[in-house]
Amino acid sequence: MVARARAALLAAIVATAALLCVFASAKEPRVYDYADVLDSEEEEKLEEYLAKLSEETGYDFVFLADTELPYIEDYDAAERAAIAHADDFYDYGGFGDPAKDYSGMIFYLDMSNRIPVITTTGKLIDIITDARLAELFDIVYTYLHKEDFYGAAANMFAQAKKFVDAGMPRGQYRYDAGPGGVDVRIERGLILPAYMRDIKAIDVILAVGVGLAAALGYYGTVKSRYSLKGSTYRYELLANTEVEITESQDIFLRESVTRTPRNPPPSHHSGGGGSIRSSGTHIGSSGRVHGGGGGGRRF
Numbered sequence: 068m069v070a071r072a073r074a075a076l077l078a079a080i081v082a083t084a085a086l087l088c089v090f091a092s093a094k095e096p097r098v099y100d101y102a103d104v105l106d107s108e109e110e111e112k113l114e115e116y117l118a119k120l121s122e123e124t125g126y127d128f129v130f131l132a133d134t135e136l137p138y139i140e141d142y143d144a145a146e147r148a149a150i151a152h153a154d155d156f157y158d159y160g161g162f163g164d165p166a167k168d169y170s171g172m173i174f175y176l177d178m179s180n181r182i183p184v185i186t187t188t189g190k191l192i193d194i195i196t197d198a199r200l201a202e203l204f205d206i207v208y209t210y211l212h213k214e215d216f217y218g219a220a221a222n223m224f225a226q227a228k229k230f231v232d233a234g235m236p237r238g239q240y241r242y243d244a245g246p247g248g249v250d251v252r253i254e255r256g257l258i259l260p261a262y263m264r265d266i267k268a269i270d271v272i273l274a275v276g277v278g279l280a281a282a283l284g285y286y287g288t289v290k291s292r293y294s295l296k297g298s299t300y301r302y303e304l305l306a307n308t309e310v311e312i313t314e315s316q317d318i319f320l321r322e323s324v325t326r327t328p329r330n331p332p333p334s335h336h337s338g339g340g341g342s343i344r345s346s347g348t349h350i351g352s353s354g355r356v357h358g359g360g361g362g363g364r365r366f
Contacts, residue, residue, distance in 0.1 A: 097121070099156075101133035102178040104216040113220055120224060124231050126191060127162040127171030130220050134179045146184070146361035147247045149177040153184045154351035163188055169355065172227060174207075174220055181365045183207050185223070186248065192358035193235045195227065196346045197249050203227060204362045211366035236344045241358075244347025248360030 097117040098110055105113065117128045136152060139145035153175035163169030170189030177184065185203055187195045195203070203223050210219035346358045 097127070097129050097162075099129070099131045099133070101131075101135075102176065104132045104176065104178065109217040113217060116221060117224065120228055121171075124228070125164065125167060125170070126189075126231065127157075127164075127169075128224055128227070129157060129160070129162055129171065129173040130224075131156055131173060132176040132178055132216065136177055136179050138179050142182075142365065143247065145177070145180040146182055146363075149175065149180065149182045149184045150186060150248045150349070150360055151352065152177070153186050154355075154357050155353070157186065157188060157357075158351055158353040158355050172359070174223060176216065183211060183219075183362045183366060184360070185362075186357045186359035188355065188357055190235075191231075192241065192346050192348060192356070193239050194230055194233075195358060196236055196239060196344055198344075199230050200249060200359055208362065208364075208366060239344045239346065241346050241348050244349055244360065246349055248349045248357070249347035 095118075096114065098105075098114045100110055113130060117130065120126075120128045131153065136145075136148055139148060153173050156175070157163070157171065157173045158169075162173070163171045168189035170191050172185060172187045172191045172195065175184040175186075176182075183204065185195075185200060185207075203226055206223050206226055207219045210216070210222065347360065348356050348358050349360070351357055
């Protein structure tokens, strides 16, 4: 009887501990509105929705809004700071399951600089490609311009869930987007890595000028040598050369056909260098790899 009582007590303790763990996990906050952009009802609804998404997908979804960063006039510098802040909040906040490569995403509103940021981790890097990221920012800006912060977050996360359900695009690949992450500012149909958006027209002109000058200099040197400038000697090429063909024979070696598939016409959103399957990555201060980046403009 004593042994049975002890066993029953132990089973009850284990069951209670398991329930407490489940309850604690379900109640773990995912909405951090330090800038008071949501009212209490919106915050509660978004909290419940993100908890549901995390339960259904196994990935973490986090919302953060604050005024931690100072205002920075230079947009690119401000965006890089916002991306780093979002990465750190996710990495050091204990989000993501280590067994699942900390997979998840964070939607951050830098209210000091009015810059939206979406960064991804783990498997979400491969699912949220650059082109899909641009679609998410399209949704975000639609609502942010109306100061509807709840609508921006709820609808963006809903679309992200659809991408998760659709899975990783076939042929998806990653590329290094530099420390500034991906910039979804559209340039002639392309989504540019952050390091490419800093290239100005003067940089291109200087690069072409230097290359052209070097080529002309090399051409002039070679031509001068072969024309024997500075010498009185002149070789009579036509008078001193003769070509006589003694035998002619055609030999068929092989035939090869190369087929190159035609690329489909680019859509409005084509990721990282023109491919809708690419995901630009950057590394946070924790050493963890992230995808995503900034929206490319203030709201």
